[in-house]
Amino acid sequence: MVEKTEQMPNGNVHTLSLLVENKPAVLQRIAGLFARRGYNIESLAVGPTEHPERSRMTVVVRLTQKPVELVVRQLEKLIPVIEVRELAASDKIERELVLIKIKTPEKNHSELRAIADTYEAQIVDVSTDALMIEATGTAAKLDALEERLGVFGITELCRSGAIALERGFKTLAPPHLK
């Protein structure tokens, strides 16, 4: 499986992992910062962590001019942001979830099952003229699956945006909070 390349012709894509306080309007603060500083968010996923007072965000950002360090330092200035780190391609496990609905006659279902198997995807809903496939993986894998299923006609699709963690024993929480 080829990792999604970090060098893109129309900007560089970076995965940022943020540990934030689980408080109202934190998402608004972060999204607002990206908007007003002119950074393009490719995807943003947020959810609870092992600690009830903290949330983790994974932001995939596309930068055309500014170095990623500037974005990190701007994010770190936000008071509810506890820690920010860019996760290098070689040093992270990154996953995304996709749900894909295909409107197709029943005769195609077996072929679709085979494709799903290849991508370790599951059929999660079936009706006479449609089915829904659930898959997880890297963005590149899901891109490939999407392309493969395109010929059958995708009627609806929903991707979660990437979530990621660093490999190894390292954690994001700074020492004074561990």
Add this chain to the structure above:
Amino acid sequence: MPKEKMTGAQAVVRAMELEGVEWLFGMPGGTILPIYDALFTSKKLKHVLIRHEQVGGHAAEGYAHATGKVGVCMATSGPGSTNLVTAIADAYMDSVPLVAITANVAKPLIGTDAFQEADITGITMPVTKHNWLVTDVQDIPRVMKEAFYLARTGRPGPVHIDIPKDVLNEPLEFEYPEEVHIAGYMPRVKEEPRLADAATLGRSSTRPVIYLGGGVRASNAFAEVFEFCELLGAPVVTTLHGKGAFPETNPSCLGMFGMHGSRFANYTIQNSDLIVALGARFDDRVTGKLSTFAPEAKIVHLDVDPAEISKLVTATVPLVGDLKALLPRFAAEVKKAFDERGRPDLSPWWKRVSDWREKHPLRIKQEGEKYILPQTAVQRIWEKCQGKAVVTTGVGEHQMWAAQFWKVSAPRQFITSGGLGTMGFCLPSAIGIQLGRPGELVVGIDGDGSFQMTLQDLATAVDHKLPIKIFILNNLFLGMVRQWQELFYDNRFSETPLTDLPDLVKLAEAYKCLGLRARELGELDGVIDRALAHKDGPCIVDIRVKRQEKVYPMVPAGAPLNDMIGGE
């Protein structure tokens, strides 16, 4: 301290008392009534009733800038709170420590488009260091403690607390926290500052320049900066907010550089081989066209805010930290380098700088001129005050003339709206300054356009018998915009001429303060003398200046810094 039963509103007042707040600026309204009721019996807090919330914000800024303490302003929900936004944004751009407190509609009404409801925390989020919508009365003491702490520490700035009216009325057991615990507000110095590398640059440079910004004031690092400048022996240039960071009367100081800086200051920075930037952020008004900014210079950038490092100009050696703490360590390294390897000979460099200064000084061409030149007015006021006043300004041409000709010799003597460039800043700021520094001479240099944005608060200045002197350099124009129209829009003066209204002398009289006017050069000195002698409340001086006079020299927007027009 034993816990004490009180309401949320009383807790807000008590917290301000415990924070040592002396003056607060505000206006009551429907939702903030509980706080004003609690204030009624406070023996420590003194409230200034302003006539417009924006003025309260700027007055708190003036107070903060002049005293180094946190300024406090208050407003009611809806329009009261939105009127504060300009002042909060101004404080954010200029790193002024400010606590803004607003009330909001009661919790059950939030989100229903209730009367005088505004999502004010949503609105102030991008222009505050942090803000809070307090929905639990128990949080008030902690939030108040955090607010004052965040406003004054690190890179100072405005914070905003919004409290729904019902929360203000709820009871709590008041206990003020001793300490602040904010997980995301720990120092994030990830590596040791490369002081030796920076010192090596200082030692090997033959054309160094020191660039001082508003961070020197924010960090109160005046003595440390002075010592460093003396040690390095380099020319010193400042930003608008750097004025006063180093005495402008000292021969090492070349004054302000940038769009309306002197030619000699701009030539110095453009030809330097090392810029030591202290508490500055390479704003577009000082760099000119970025790609041509000081092309041969290496950059040592010392700032408390890591996000400012290499934001616009890449730092050769970044030094992240508080100036007051870090600069003496940097100085010690430089001294060590000088002791070990000798000082570089800066005399050829100084010769060039002195030649520029001699050849291209800031000039006032009053001789043979029929009308009062605005620069002459600034110069004469300065001379009459012997430079000893605290000066504040509005925004526009008058502000730049003040910056060019008002030589500041001590810290916190030049207070202005820099980053946001907020017209109407002068009078409110003068009110805050005079309250913070009673007994000192406070002088406003304002423009006719700028003054008219906040003039209703003359009433506030009169209420408190503040002997502020506001000199209005009146050219009956929105002058700075007119200047750009003349230079870059083919003399098409679209909506910049102002009618000769109001009659400023009569206006002053209507507000029961002294109003004076000078139309001719011969009247100028007498009018200034009368204004300065007036101790009983404010004085407004209408100085009619040459209408077409422009601020020179000037770097056109987007041009290289050494590509200046005018002022030869």
